[in-house]
Amino acid sequence: MSQIASLVLGTVNAPYCANLSAHQLAKSISDIDAAKSTIGPVFAFFSEVPPELQNPFVSEMGLSPQKAHQVATHLQSSCPFPLALAQ
Numbered sequence: 896m897s898q899i900a901s902l903v904l905g906t907v908n909a910p911y912c913a914n915l916s917a918h919q920l921a922k923s924i925s926d927i928d929a930a931k932s933t934i935g936p937v938f939a940f941f942s943e944v945p946p947e948l949q950n951p952f953v954s955e956m957g958l959s960p961q962k963a964h965q966v967a968t969h970l971q972s973s974c975p976f977p978l979a980l981a982q
Contacts, residue, residue: 903952906944911935921956923966930966938974941967946979953980 896904900917908915913936915923920940923933930937940949953963967980 897955899948899951899955903940903944903948907936907939910939910943917952917956921952921958924953925958925962925966927966927969930969937966938970941970941978941980942974942976949980 896917904915904917904920907913907920913933915933915936919933920936923929923937924940940952944952949963950960953960963980967978971978971981
């Protein structure tokens with residue numbers, strides 16, 4: 896596992912006692928339906944992981960930046976503060 900993935904997973908899994916793998920998180924941050932079943936870690940990715948790690952993680956996992964943006968935008972509608980990838 897890369898250093899980026901390790902940092903990201905530590906940030907998103909710990910607060911929710913989750914144990915998502917990098918691939919599970921990647922699926923969840925790039926698909927709105929998948930995000931619904933892992934909403935805590937997904938929200939943590941978009942709100943607590945620094946943008947300097949979000950974009951490299953998206954790239955490293957081979958995700959479409961547009962799909963990650965769609966999920967972030969979906970979450971932004973119920974979040975009072977800006978989410979970097981929704982901008």
